[in-house]
Amino acid sequence: MSDELSTVVGEADDVPSARPGRLRWSDLPSTVRAEIEATAGARVVAETSFPASSASEVTSLLELEDGARYFVKATRVSDGPAVIGRYRAEVYVARHLPRGMPAPRLAWALRDEDWGMLAFEALDGRLPATPWDPDELDRVLAALRTVASLPGAREARLTPAGPELADLSTGWRALRDDPDPELERLVPWAAHHLDALVDAERGVLVACEGEAFVHGDVRADTIVLTPSSVHLVDWAHASRGAPWLDLATFLPGVVVQGVTDVVEPVPVAADAARRARGGAWAAATFDAHPLGRDVHPADVRAVVAGIAGYYLSSARRPAPAGQSRLRASQRAQGVAAVAWLEQIGLCDG
Template structure:
């Protein structure tokens, strides 16, 4: 599990007019708000209860916390409003946007994040849910969503940037394979064609396991159109990071990833590794001090997997 942001604001930190707008969406007065841990947004992430006993999840942010976060909330509002009813995601009850503050109000989903290292039963439930979700979201429910290649083109150029200015602590294996890693990442970008609506940020802290074992997928700002196997691959990246299972075995065992082009999968893993390692050496974004360490953790974890696939 990630530690996420340590500077998150809470419900009581919101301006009065934002809280009033949220209460208008809920149709009742908020009497209890409990901040939730995990994730990296510096904005609010509160489970709230109203005077009449209603429950919801509220997230709100302004440029004062992070200048990119309001745009992400606006993107998520568009995606969440368009998701089909059968999508395993919380239902958007409403949103508020005054040009400064953006607030999203979701139906509250009872649940907890999966255990890490990953538990076998929870992992199987997550992978089955992602496979069913891919089927339900093909063709993409948000036709205007960007393609995965458009979302990731800049990120997948990470190895090129690393080759131009290699860090002193770059892994020796990666240092000797920089041209090959860059070429693999370009192949990965080309492999991202598809018409499935992909979440693109699947990891343990963006998943909830309900009391009955059902899985909900939360936080959709990066949704894009890509191959049906992409979200399943991303959860296997999280397995590689946190441990518990061999992701290569799972890759071959699950129907979506088993049918994916092996060179394309290797390329996507290479592109992600280059992105994580390049981004990790940048200054932390305002209000999100822990994200660079998590990116480094992910990049370092992917290199042994890549070494298995690029002997």
């Protein structure tokens, strides 16, 4: 669960996208553009740029002279090992995904002294609408079942999800040890149950155990819909773990964004009744989904508590350079996850 994971694309005023900006194809050095065209085998004649996760990254759909189309990512090596490490992880995962995985095909990867570059097959699709269209959301929920049902995560030597998620799931302990005066106003129920939330988040490591593929970053802007299919993109955070993890980490973002004619968006400023409706929707949707139906309640509580605490604790920190809106996005998802926890409670029975 990275800072990138917690980006939300939503309609609510206080939950804008945390994507910082756009560099275009023409901003790349001429030597890099020439290398990409040589690898692709044709000259680039048109480009559509998209917001990227760092200020020095290019993410563009390129159309070539021969009619081929690629989605290309390029980033400066000087941005540091974390950025290049993300590219390296995405290449590794793309090469080890099994047939049938709803993901775009990696076309090629390049690296020189100054730039790292990836190219994926172009998808003739779009991001989901937000607030969510119920039919589109149903398609995505079905795709999550497909991701979790395909074998091979252990054979691909993906790292287990539990240790990383457990390392991040210490937010309630941080909020208890270093009290936030805003917590009572923001999430009063959580402020009155800090000790129980600290106990719940300690269960994340065990709750995550499993051998399923876990995308690790499912949200509205890592989903591409075509008329006949759903594709998940940005697999750099993939791991193996409990088959329901993507479902659990995805739903708080949907609560923030809302589902048309089903449940209204739940921004940070939402009143208690609206929060309760959003939390009840998340709980019911999880329980009704084939991946969530038989999950032990303690495991669900652990993971939802873990991500809620992570988001609310992280939202107190200064935003990374170029991502000034990230903390508002995290705060909103934390509030939504707490609304879900309020509905399911912190103990069995």
